[in-house]
Amino acid sequence: xxxxxxxxxxxxxxxxxxxxxxxxxxxxxxxxxxxxxxxxxxxxxxxxxxxxxxxxxxxxxxxxxxxxxxxxxxxxxxxxxxxxxxxxxxxxxxxxxxxxxxxxxxxxxxxxxxxxxxxxxxxxxxxxxxxxxxxxxxxxxxxxxxxxxxxxxxxxxxxxxxxxxxxxxxxxxxxxxxxxxxxxxxxxxxxxxxxxxxxxxxxxxxxxxxxxxxxxxxxxxxxxxxxxxxxxxxxxxxxxxxxxxxxxxxxxxxxxxxxxxxxxxxxxxxxxxxxxxxxxxxxxxxxxxxxxxxxxxxxxxxxxxxxxxxxxxxxxxxxxxxxxxxxxxxxxxxxxxxxxxxxxxxxxxxxxxxxxxxxxxxxxxxxxxxxx
Amino acid sequence: xxxxxxxxxxxxxxxxxxxxxxxxxxxxxxxxxxxxxxxxxxxxxxxxxxxxxxxxxxxxxxxxxxxxxxxxxxxxxxxxxxxxxxxxxxxxxxxxxxxxxxxxxxxxxxxxxxxxxxxxxxxxxxxxxxxxxxxxxxxxxxxxxxxxxxxxxxxxxxxxxxxxxxxxxxxxxxxxxxxxxxxxxxxxxxxxxxxxxxxxxxxxxxxxxxxxxxxxxxxxxxxxxxxxxxxxxxxxxxxxxxxxxxxxxxxxxxxxxxxxxxxxxxxxxxxxxxxxxxxxxxxxxxxxxxxxxxxxxxxxxxxxxxxxxxxxxxxxxxxxxxxxxxxxxxxxxxxxxxxxxxxxxxxxxxxxxxxxxxxxxxxxx
Numbered sequence: 153x154x155x156x157x158x159x160x161x162x163x164x165x166x167x168x169x170x171x172x173x174x175x176x177x178x179x180x181x182x183x184x185x186x187x188x189x190x191x192x193x194x195x196x197x198x199x200x201x202x203x204x205x206x207x208x209x210x211x212x213x214x215x216x217x218x219x220x221x222x223x224x225x226x227x228x229x230x231x232x233x234x235x236x237x238x239x240x241x242x243x244x245x246x247x248x249x250x251x252x253x254x255x256x257x258x259x260x261x262x263x264x265x266x267x268x269x270x271x272x273x274x275x276x277x278x279x280x281x282x283x284x285x286x287x288x289x290x291x292x293x294x295x296x297x298x299x300x301x302x303x304x305x306x307x308x309x310x311x312x313x314x315x316x317x318x319x320x321x322x323x324x325x326x327x328x329x330x331x332x333x334x335x336x337x338x339x340x341x342x343x344x345x346x347x348x349x350x351x352x353x354x355x356x357x358x359x360x361x362x363x364x365x366x367x368x369x370x371x372x373x374x375x376x377x378x379x380x381x382x383x384x385x386x387x388x389x390x391x392x393x394x395x396x397x398x399x400x401x402x403x404x405x406x407x408x409x410x411x412x413x414x415x416x417x418x419x420x421x422x423x424x425x426x427x428x429x430x431x432x433x434x435x436x437x438x439x440x441x442x443x444x445x446x447x448x449x450x451x452x453x454x455x456x457x458x459x460x461x462x463x464x465x466x467x468x469x470x471x472x473x474x475x476x477x478x479x480x481x482x483x484x485x486x487x488x489x490x491x492x493x494x495x496x497x498x499x500x501x502x503x504x505x506x507x508x509x510x511x512x513x514x515x516x517x518x519x520x521x522x523x524x
Numbered sequence: 525x526x527x528x529x530x531x532x533x534x535x536x537x538x539x540x541x542x543x544x545x546x547x548x549x550x551x552x553x554x555x556x557x558x559x560x561x562x563x564x565x566x567x568x569x570x571x572x573x574x575x576x577x578x579x580x581x582x583x584x585x586x587x588x589x590x591x592x593x594x595x596x597x598x599x600x601x602x603x604x605x606x607x608x609x610x611x612x613x614x615x616x617x618x619x620x621x622x623x624x625x626x627x628x629x630x631x632x633x634x635x636x637x638x639x640x641x642x643x644x645x646x647x648x649x650x651x652x653x654x655x656x657x658x659x660x661x662x663x664x665x666x667x668x669x670x671x672x673x674x675x676x677x678x679x680x681x682x683x684x685x686x687x688x689x690x691x692x693x694x695x696x697x698x699x700x701x702x703x704x705x706x707x708x709x710x711x712x713x714x715x716x717x718x719x720x721x722x723x724x725x726x727x728x729x730x731x732x733x734x735x736x737x738x739x740x741x742x743x744x745x746x747x748x749x750x751x752x753x754x755x756x757x758x759x760x761x762x763x764x765x766x767x768x769x770x771x772x773x774x775x776x777x778x779x780x781x782x783x784x785x786x787x788x789x790x791x792x793x794x795x796x797x798x799x800x801x802x803x804x805x806x807x808x809x810x811x812x813x814x815x816x817x818x819x820x821x822x823x824x825x826x827x828x829x830x831x832x833x834x835x836x837x838x839x840x841x842x843x844x845x846x847x848x849x850x851x852x853x854x855x856x857x858x859x860x861x862x863x864x865x866x867x868x869x870x871x872x873x874x875x876x877x878x879x880x881x882x883x884x885x886x887x888x889x
Contacts, residue, residue, distance in 0.1 A: 177639045273638075276788075277786060278788045325785060328768075329768050492701065
């Protein structure tokens with residue numbers, strides 16, 4: 153009797169299982185095209201040009217190749233619909249990995265382009281945003297030439313750049329609060345596509361929603377250090393002298409072992425903002441053909457030289473940021489939060505470029521590999 | 525079990541209160557408070573929490589003065605048959621209305637977020653069916669289920685903690701920028717999220733009384749449950765305020781889930797999709813509480829002692845009424861009305877009865 157009741161129960165459970173799954177909202181992999189990378193440009197007549205890449209799935213196997221389509225339209229959604237008609241299956245944005253903007257397009261407010269991705273519950277907003285020199289279409293073609301998937305190829309480039317403190321670790325969602333905050337601006341990786349090669353060229357600086365300037369890789373590293381965003385490792389190369397015959401001997405490369413930042417903001421009675429940034433870098437020299445790091449004097453001399461050079465460089469970085477009107481440190485946010493009375497009198501769009509920055513960088517060589 | 529008189533233990537009461545209070549509100553709470561009180565919304569939550577705590581103390585003292593009675597019996601005692609009947613019907617309508625609003629918001633959310641093609645009927649029906657099935661049982665059974673499902677709050681907190689990899693505390697400053705008036709407006713908004721504690725008005729006679737009559741065990745339990753909810757809401761609100769910047773938050777009506785979209789891990793690609801089913805359980809339990817309250821009240825209206833038979837009737841009424849076509853604007857309007865109406869049923873009526881009880885007692889003395 154007991155055994156019978158048990159089997160009836162089991163039977164019921166199995167039957168019930170068939171009724172538990174709804175069939176209205178199933179999305180089968182064979183019926184969708186997974187959108188892995190999306191790129192946007194403007195066409196010559198001012199329309200949007202969308203480019204997508206997705207993995208190729210055939211009946212027999214999933215090929216490790218990407219397909220590549222472009223279509224133009226007036227809104228991002230119209231572009232997507234036009235692409236939909238081209239690829240046959242339904243485009244599914246839930247696996248989006250990278251979002252690529254052409255430099256010309258990024259120079260105008262970018263939120264209207266991204267709005268669709270923020271609004272659609274299915275789209276993945278953990279995708280990375282990058283700006284490329286020239287057009288996104290050309291940049292996305294590069295990995296295709298090397299028969300690789302654009303999404304993976306670009307994502308790998310970005311991840312390794314993030315790890316070596318060249319570009320900040322941001323995605324579509326994490327730039328959004330910054331984009332809407334009047335007292336902060338963001339920077340995203342900046343890529344170039346030349347001679348069939350893609351390369352991380354530094355970062356693209358934004359003012360609110362517009363792309364306004366770039367920093368090269370060493371400048372962006374220095375910016376990230378000053379913003380206390382050191383990643384796992386990173387290195388800087390500096391020219392320490394110019395009287396050596398052999399060019400290579402004029403340079404030094406060191407690894408960033410550890411860094412510490414102190415930032416102080418002062419606001420005077422007449423609304424003058426002064427920002428002191430003091431950065432201490434503990435460095436490991438790993439390329440210095442002079443081989444002189446034996447005496448204390450030599451090391452101290454090197455420390456001084458490096459500190460001096462980097463302080464100078466820090467000034468250049470900040471000058472560039474102020475020219476681009478990119479408040480990457482979020483000075484404005486700190487003013488809103490801590491000096492709300494003063495903030496009311498500031499017109500940040502104009503006053504940011506006028507505030508006084510006072511960066512000092514101190515380098516301390518703490519290791520020099522396994523030889524002196 | 526049905527005929528034997530059984531009581532709620534203090535632990536069951538604790539979880540009953542928690543589960544009844546946490547429902548649809550938690551997803552949009554940061555947003556609705558932000559609209560009124562800007563980034564000082566967390567202060568509003570604390571004020572609303574204190575307000576609700578005062579109400580809870582009033583409830584408990586009212587029941588102390590009227591041992592073994594529930595709100596309807598107390599009404600009967602002081603207000604006379606006719607007014608008491610009107611009050612009863614009023615409560616029934618209020619509980620049913622709350623159920624409908626809850627269901628509509630829930631289905632709307634599921635439709636946008638997870639199941640764009642599934643008909644509303646299916647979502648509505650499956651929720652109501654499960655709830656009717658459980659609510660037909662005794663309160664003790666319902667409470668046991670609530671205790672069992674309370675494990676979701678652990679996962680709830682763990683998933684929300686993910687956001688702390690990317691928060692910016694400066695967004696909360698300057699404190700007090702919204703002004704006192706707006707902060708109080710915000711606390712009115714957040715009181716709606718605390719609704720559910722009125723279940724105490726009905727279930728109080730079912731609570732097992734401690735042997736030591738002087739110790740306020742019930743008050744302690746209820747306050748503990750309330751404290752947990754205030755802390756959870758504060759946590760959720762502060763997390764979303766520091767994750768989104770104030771201007772962006774104005775665009776995000778469901779910040780609690782939305783912020784989880786930003787994170788991926790190797791194993792779980794979309795944490796928000798994991799979060800939603802957890803939230804569904806929280807909605808289901810608070811829907812059950814209200815369904816229980818509505819059917820219990822209906823039973824009282826018909827002078828029946830068993831709420832059992834009235835559950836399917838209430839369920840069908842709710843199901844039918846939830847199909848009145850709804851757009852977002854109408855839903856917002858209806859839930860604002862709920863906020864105002866609720867003040868009558870959680871505040872005004874119990875306070876009047878409380879005052880009556882005091883006067884009555886003094887006269888007798």
